Amino acid sequence: xxxxxxxxxxxxxxxxxxxxxxxxxxxxxxxxxxxxxxxxxxxxxxxxxxxxxxxxxxxxxxxxxxxxxxxxxxxxxxxxxxxxxxxxxxxxxxxxxxxxxxxxxxxxxxxxxxxxxxxxxxxxxxxxxxxxxxxxxxxxxxxxxxxxxxxxxxxxxxxxxxxxxxxxxxxxxxxxxxxxxxxxxxxxxxxxxxxxxxxxxxxxxxxxxxxxxxxxxxxxxxxxxxxxxxxxxxxxxxxxxxxxxxxxxxxxxxxxxxxxxxxxxx
Amino acid sequence: xxxxxxxxxxxxxxxxxxxxxxxxxxxxxxxxxxxxxxxxxxxxxxxxxxxxxxxxxxxxxxxxxxxxxxxxxxxxxxxxxxxxxxxxxxxxxxxxxxxxxxxxxxxxxxxxxxxxxxxxxxxxxxxxxxxxxxxxxxxxxxxxxxxxxxxxxxxxxxxxxxxxxxxxxxxxxxxxxxxxxxxxxxxxxxxxxxxxxxxxxxxxxxxxxxxxxxxxxxxxxxxxxxxxxxxxxxxxxxxxxxxxxxxxxxxxxxxxxxxxxxxxxxxxxxxxxxxxxxxxxxxxxxxxxxxxxxxxxxxxxxxxxxxxxxxxxxxxxxxxxxxxxxxxxxxxxxxxxxxxxxxxxxxxxxxxxxxxxxxxxxxxxxxxxxxxx
Numbered sequence: 243x244x245x246x247x248x249x250x251x252x253x254x255x256x257x258x259x260x261x262x263x264x265x266x267x268x269x270x271x272x273x274x275x276x277x278x279x280x281x282x283x284x285x286x287x288x289x290x291x292x293x294x295x296x297x298x299x300x301x302x303x304x305x306x307x308x309x310x311x312x313x314x315x316x317x318x319x320x321x322x323x324x325x326x327x328x329x330x331x332x333x334x335x336x337x338x339x340x341x342x343x344x345x346x347x348x349x350x351x352x353x354x355x356x357x358x359x360x361x362x363x364x365x366x367x368x369x370x371x372x373x374x375x376x377x378x379x380x381x382x383x384x385x386x387x388x389x390x391x392x393x394x395x396x397x398x399x400x401x402x403x404x405x406x407x408x409x410x411x412x413x414x415x416x417x418x419x420x421x422x423x424x425x426x427x428x429x430x431x432x433x434x435x436x437x438x439x440x441x442x443x444x445x446x447x448x449x450x451x452x453x454x455x456x457x458x459x460x461x462x463x464x465x466x467x468x469x470x471x472x473x474x475x476x477x478x479x480x481x482x483x484x485x486x487x488x489x490x491x492x493x494x495x496x497x498x499x500x501x502x503x504x505x506x507x508x
Numbered sequence: 509x510x511x512x513x514x515x516x517x518x519x520x521x522x523x524x525x526x527x528x529x530x531x532x533x534x535x536x537x538x539x540x541x542x543x544x545x546x547x548x549x550x551x552x553x554x555x556x557x558x559x560x561x562x563x564x565x566x567x568x569x570x571x572x573x574x575x576x577x578x579x580x581x582x583x584x585x586x587x588x589x590x591x592x593x594x595x596x597x598x599x600x601x602x603x604x605x606x607x608x609x610x611x612x613x614x615x616x617x618x619x620x621x622x623x624x625x626x627x628x629x630x631x632x633x634x635x636x637x638x639x640x641x642x643x644x645x646x647x648x649x650x651x652x653x654x655x656x657x658x659x660x661x662x663x664x665x666x667x668x669x670x671x672x673x674x675x676x677x678x679x680x681x682x683x684x685x686x687x688x689x690x691x692x693x694x695x696x697x698x699x700x701x702x703x704x705x706x707x708x709x710x711x712x713x714x715x716x717x718x719x720x721x722x723x724x725x726x727x728x729x730x731x732x733x734x735x736x737x738x739x740x741x742x743x744x745x746x747x748x749x750x751x752x753x754x755x756x757x758x759x760x761x762x763x764x765x766x767x768x769x770x771x772x773x774x775x776x777x778x779x780x781x782x783x784x785x786x787x788x789x790x791x792x793x794x795x796x797x798x799x800x801x802x803x804x805x806x807x808x809x810x811x812x813x814x815x816x817x818x819x820x821x822x823x824x825x826x827x828x829x830x831x832x833x834x835x836x837x838x839x840x841x842x843x844x845x846x847x848x849x850x851x852x853x854x855x856x857x858x859x860x861x862x863x864x865x866x867x868x869x870x871x872x873x874x875x876x877x878x879x880x881x
Contacts, residue, residue, distance in 0.1 A: 324766050335764060341757035343824045343874070352754050353766035355747045365745040433817065 248328050252315060253404035254447045255300065255331065262295050265480070269295040270306070271471040277416060277447040282438065284458035285451045286491045287468030293451050297420055300449070301333035302326035330415035334405045334422060342394030346386055347375045349393050350408050361419045362428050378407045382437055399430025410454055416447040423457050435461050455488045521822075535774040538819030542869045546816060546862065547833050550840050558847040565722045569729075576732035577787055579819025579832055581806055582813035583739045584783035586831035588776040588815050590743070591758030592823030593642060595635075595780045596652045598810055600660035602803025604652030605631045605781075605788035607704055610798040613685065615671055620688040628784050634660070637772035657807065665800045682796035695793035697724025706764070728790050732832070735783075739828035752776065757824030781830040803839025812859065813838050816866040825874065837862065 252451045253276035262270040270292045277283040287293045289441050298304045299311070302320030313316055313329050326333070340349050351371050358367045375389045382403050393401060402422045411419055412502075419438065423431045438461050442448055452458050458465060465482065467474040474490055532617060561567050583600055583786045588595055608630045637877040642649040666842055668676050685691045692698075700723055705722035706712045743749040753764035754840035755769045762769050784803065792798045815821065816837055819832025841859060 298640070307578060327766060333764070335761075341754055341761050341824065343757050343820075344753050348750055351751060352762065352837065355750055357747060364743075364747075366747060392537075413520065 253312075254314060256310075256312045256315075257300070257369045258295070258310040258388070259309065260299060261307045261330060262292075262299060262304065263307045267342060268290055272298070272309075273473050275326065275466045275473065275476065276365055278451055279415075279447055280442055281463045282448045282450055282461050283441050284462035284465045285449060285468060286377065286453065286458055286465055287454065288453055290470070292471040293453075293468055294420070295471075297333060297418055297449075297451060300326070300442065311474065314394075327412075330345055330411035332412070332414035332416070333418040334402065334409055334420065336421045336424060340393045340401050343392055344380070345390045346369045346396070346404060347389040350375045350378070350411075352387075354412055363499065366470055374411070377416055377417045379404070382407055382440075397430055398426050399433045402426070402434050406434075406437060406441065410441060410444070410446065414446060414453055416449065417441060418451070420451050421453070422450075423452060423454065431457065446496040452489070455491060457486055459484045520639065537824060539827040539870075539873075540833060541818070542873065543817045543830045543833035543837065545869075546866065547837050547840070550837050550844075550862075554840065554844045554847065557850070558585030558844055562844060562847040563672075566671040569722055569726065569849070571834070571839045571843045572729050572732075573726045574842060575655055575790065575836045576728040578806065578809055578838055579732045579782075580728070580735050580783050580787055582663060582697055582817070582835045582838075583735050583808040583829040584780040586814035586817055586819045586826050586828055587739060587743065587752060588780050588823070588832075589811070589819045589825045590756045590823060591773055591776045592759065593639075593776065594653060594811070595638065595774055595777060596653040596807045596811075597634075597638065597656035597660055598780055598784045599803040599806035599808075600657050600664065601631060601634065601781055601784035602788045603664040603798075603800055604634070604667075605785035606792045606798035606802045607664045607671070609785075609789055609792055610681060611667070612682050616679060616682070617818075618687050621664070624690075624789055626692075626788060628782055630783035631781040632778045636774055636780070637780040639777030641769045643773060647736040661800070663719050664802075668798075668800055675800045676796055677799040679797040681792060681798070685793065691793055692727075692788050694727060696727060698727050698730050700713060700724040714840050720784075731786065731790065732835075736832040738862045744876075745826050748772070748775075753824060755823075794875070809838060812863050815870070816862060818866075818870055820870060820874065821867075834866075 256273045258278040260273045261268075273287070273292065273296055274282065275296075285293055285296065295304070299306050302323045302325050305319070305321075313331070318325075318329060320329070323333070341352070344352070347368070351366070355366045356370055357364045359365055366468070372389045376386065376413055379386045381388075385399050385402060386396075396404065406417065406419070406422075422434050422438075426434065435457060438448055442461070450458065450462065459479070460478060462474055464478050465487055467477045467487070469491075470501060477487070523540045550557075557596045562571075563576075581602075585595060585598060591614070605627050609623055609627040612617065612618045616623075618626065624631045634656070638649075638653055641647070641652050648701070655736060668678055672678050703712065703722060703724050704719045707714040712720055712722065743752060751762070754765070754767045755772045759769045784806075788798070788802065791802065813834035814826065814831045815834070817827060817832070817834035819826030819830065836857070841862070842855055845855055845858075
C-alpha cells in the first residue's frame, strides 16, 4: 500500500543516467533512481557495483561526468558536500560520522555550532547544545549518562543513531545511509533499523545502502539493484521476494551454484 | 576557566535519566589533570629538597620567566597538536623572526610598532606556507616542518651575516627603541606600582631602603597568562575551538560535517609562527641583540610541555591550560635544580622521565575515559 502513495508523490531526489568516469575507469555507466518523501529506497549491490560512487555523487563529494540530477525537480550541480547539505541531503557515513574523542554534544553540533554574543566575544551556546542533545537522544531512546561523555564510549549502533539524529535535527529532507549496519551486532542492527523506520515515519526520504538483503527487506519500500555501474532494476517490496533480491544482487547464477555447495545457507 | 564544562553538567540535575558522572570521572576527563598532578609532584619534590629561597616571590619570578617564554610557544604548539599537526620549526622561527625584527629596527630604521607588524606578518606568512605545503601535499607536518627547522635556521645565519657584515649577532637594538613607549609592553617589568605599594604595606619582602626586592612581574609572564586564558577560552567555548578538536580528531568526519579543516589548520600554523615571533620580540627587546642560536631546541621543549599538558600526539585531544602547567613544570625543573644540592645536569634526565610518564599516563587516561579499545 505504500507503493501507491510513493508513485504519486514527486521525488525529492531524482537521478537519471548518471555516468561517472575516473580517468579510464568507468565507475557508473548510467544509473537511474529516485526517492520520495517518507520512503526508504534501498540501494543494493555487491562490492564494486558503484554504490559508493553513487553516494559520493549524491552527497556532492564528486561531480558526475554526465547525467541528470534533480532535487525537488530542479537540476542541481553540487560543488561540495556543503552544497548538498544546504539542499537538505545529509549523508551518514559508516565510520566517518563521529569523532570518538569528542563529547556527544560537540559531535552533534560539529560544523553547525549555535553561537551567542557579539564578536569578538561570540561563543558556543553550550547550555542550549547540551539540552538539545539530551532531548534528541531521548527521542531515539538512547540513555546518555551525560552529554559531556566522549562518543568513543557509545556502542557502534548508538553512534550511528546519533549521527542520524544529528542529520534529522539539522533539517535533512533526504538521508543517505552508507552501510549503517554492516559493522554492527544483531541487537544494535535492529536498533538502527528501528530508527530508520522512525525517520521514515517523520516524512524524510531515506536512501539505505547495504549489501545485506535481510536488513534491506526489513525496512525498504523499494529496492534498486546496482551491478557493475548500472541499475539492474527497481522493485517495490510487493513485486519481489527476498531470495530473488539476493540472487539479482549477486549476479544470479553463480550464487545459486555456490548456495547449493554450501547447503543453501547463503 | 578550564572547568566551564562542569558548570553546565550540574544544571540538568533534575533530569532523572542522567546519572551524575562521578567526580573522579569528571576530573579524569580533563586532559590537563596529568599536568596538574605532575606540577604538584614536582613542587613537592623541590619543597623537600630545595633551598627555601626558591619558594619566595623572587624565586617564583625566576622560575616563571623562562616558563612563560616557553609556555607561549607551548600553548600555540598544543593548539596545533590538538588540530592534528606538528610544527618543528618554531625554535628556528624564533631566530628568524628575531632577524626580521632586528633588521627592521636597526638596518631599515623602522619605528618599533612598524618592526613588530613586519615581524608578525613575516612569521605569519612562513606559517601559512608551512600549512599550505602540509595540506596540499598531504605529507606529514613532521617532515615538512623539520625541513623548515633547517631552512629557517640557515636563513637566519646567512641573513645575520649579510645584515651585520659578517657577524652572527645583531646589536644596537636598545639604542633605537630607547624612547619608545611601546617597548614597555614587550620588555621589562609590569605592575611596578602594585609591588611598590605592597612593599610599603609590608606585604612583600623589601630592601632596607623600602624598595621591594621584586620590582614587578616580567611582562612575558603577563603575556603568558593572557595567552593561556585566551587559548583556553577559544578552545573550550568557541566554534573555532570545536573545529580545532574536530580537525585533529578526524579530518574526514570533520569535513563531512562542514568544518573548514584546511582553513583551521592553516590558521593554527600561522598562530604558532606568530607565537614564535612574539617570543622573538620579547627576548630580543630584553637582550638588546639577536643572534642565530635564539630559540634553539625550543620546538622540542614546546612539544614536551604540550604532551606533559595532556595533548595526544595523534591530535584531537588536549588542552591549552595543560600546556600552561607543562611549561611551568619545565621552568620548575630547569631552574629548580640550581636551588638544590643536585647537579643541575640531572635536568635532562628528569625531563625525559617526566615526558615518558606523561605519555603513559595520557594514554591510560584516554582509554579509560573514552572507552577506546
